[in-house]
Amino acid sequence: MIAIKNILVLNNFEEPQKCKKSDILIENNIITKICDAGQLKTPEGAIVIDGTKKAIMPGLINTHSHIPMTIFRGVADDLPLMDWLGNHIWPLEAKLDEEIIYAGTMLGCMEMIKTGTVAFNDMYFFTDSIIKAVETANMRCTLSYGLIDLCNEEKRQTEVKAQKDVLNSLEKAHNKNGLINAAVGPHAPYTCSADLLQHAHELAKEHNIPMNIHMNETEDEIRQIKEKTGLRPFEFLNSLGVFDDINVVAAHCVHLSDNEINILKEKNIYVSHNPLSNLKLGSGIAPIPTYLKDNINVTLGTDGCASNNNLNLFESIKACATVHKGVQQDSTVVKVSEVLNMATKNASKALNYNSGEIKEGMWADLVILDLKNPTLIPNKNIISHLAYSFNGVVETVIINGKIVLENGKMTTMDEDKVYEKAEEAYLNLVN
Ligand SMILES: O=c1[nH]cnc2c1ncn2[C@@H]1O[C@H](CO)[C@@H](O)[C@H]1O
Numbered sequence: 001m002i003a004i005k006n007i008l009v010l011n012n013f014e015e016p017q018k019c020k021k022s023d024i025l026i027e028n029n030i031i032t033k034i035c036d037a038g039q040l041k042t043p044e045g046a047i048v049i050d051g052t053k054k055a056i057m058p059g060l061i062n063t064h065s066h067i068p069m070t071i072f073r074g075v076a077d078d079l080p081l082m083d084w085l086g087n088h089i090w091p092l093e094a095k096l097d098e099e100i101i102y103a104g105t106m107l108g109c110m111e112m113i114k115t116g117t118v119a120f121n122d123m124y125f126f127t128d129s130i131i132k133a134v135e136t137a138n139m140r141c142t143l144s145y146g147l148i149d150l151c152n153e154e155k156r157q158t159e160v161k162a163q164k165d166v167l168n169s170l171e172k173a174h175n176k177n178g179l180i181n182a183a184v185g186p187h188a189p190y191t192c193s194a195d196l197l198q199h200a201h202e203l204a205k206e207h208n209i210p211m212n213i214h215m216n217e218t219e220d221e222i223r224q225i226k227e228k229t230g231l232r233p234f235e236f237l238n239s240l241g242v243f244d245d246i247n248v249v250a251a252h253c254v255h256l257s258d259n260e261i262n263i264l265k266e267k268n269i270y271v272s273h274n275p276l277s278n279l280k281l282g283s284g285i286a287p288i289p290t291y292l293k294d295n296i297n298v299t300l301g302t303d304g305c306a307s308n309n310n311l312n313l314f315e316s317i318k319a320c321a322t323v324h325k326g327v328q329q330d331s332t333v334v335k336v337s338e339v340l341n342m343a344t345k346n347a348s349k350a351l352n353y354n355s356g357e358i359k360e361g362m363w364a365d366l367v368i369l370d371l372k373n374p375t376l377i378p379n380k381n382i383i384s385h386l387a388y389s390f391n392g393v394v395e396t397v398i399i400n401g402k403i404v405l406e407n408g409k410m411t412t413m414d415e416d417k418v419y420e421k422a423e424e425a426y427l428n429l430v431n
């Protein structure tokens, strides 16, 4: 049990003036009580957190990452997507092993937690090593194995077999405490055959899990699909039935035709907007204000550390809240509440979580901020600060009812050891 006393609860992004000081009780992994400050009787044996001069917010949810790529930070800058992937990232990924993946995931979990992220939607390889690290860190996540067959039949069969094992591992991990969830992850329309895409869709339906896929990131890949099929990527996948009856989290969605935007609406597809990765790889800027006008569900992601190059979702929040104002020459688009919802409750909906808000009955995935932080002063319009000024350095993080960061220190891992192992893994990767 955790009792948090006298804390400013940031649970209303639309009407910040209604946020007030309250007491919160957490039992097991659930927020069981929220009442006016001073009203909560501390149950015997509860851990008490004094919330004076502190604020609490829903933990952030990153809907697009490749967490082990934290080890790739800084290895291939200033390149366009296809050159970056084909000539730099994929050759390095061929050298990955379980130890490098574990070290990268531990570092990634640490970085996310220290910057207020409690959950992430990931696509990568070596799922067993990722599971091991995420369980140690006690983070919530949705993991998918990145399916790639490059339209090669033999490769497709290997991928289908690998996918089966991965789903078994994920199911076992899920049964422990519900922290780890499964998704299917066909990498992208330009790396997967129609058969593989349809197979992934069938699995998502059968297991009632989301699909995680890269869509329409660059003009170049769209041209490839059009040459091959005569259709744009969303039209092609829609014709295959890939979007039917499942939650789809489509990463990037930078270049869409009007007809493709209609498909987003009709199929209720969740967009994972990755503004910093799209800017760094020179891919373009997604038309987020149009999506918001059309009531499309937009969420936020960082992408991996070779294209961002960090996992601080507060930076993506600020980028999203500012870049579209510049593009549209209209400072009224993408409001503070809209962008904060993207990083919390919209993401929770996309991934079928019970979090992203602070309400009784919801999972205790919470972030406590020390208000004595230069980027949060004056302590008046804190919700505005979350979007525009906060440096992301959080004080305490609770995931699934467990304190994983306490006064800025990780409780689930030895920080120095994580740094050391990450340095070693980097050297093994590049040498
Ligand atoms: O922005 C991106 N677009 C396309 N592929 C990416 C991006 N970021 C990482 N990967 C690649 O996706 C695979 C994960 O299963 C990896 O090969 C990773 O390098």
Ligand SMILES: [Zn+2]
Binding pocket: 064, 065, 066, 214, 251, 303, 304
């Ligand atoms: Zn990606």
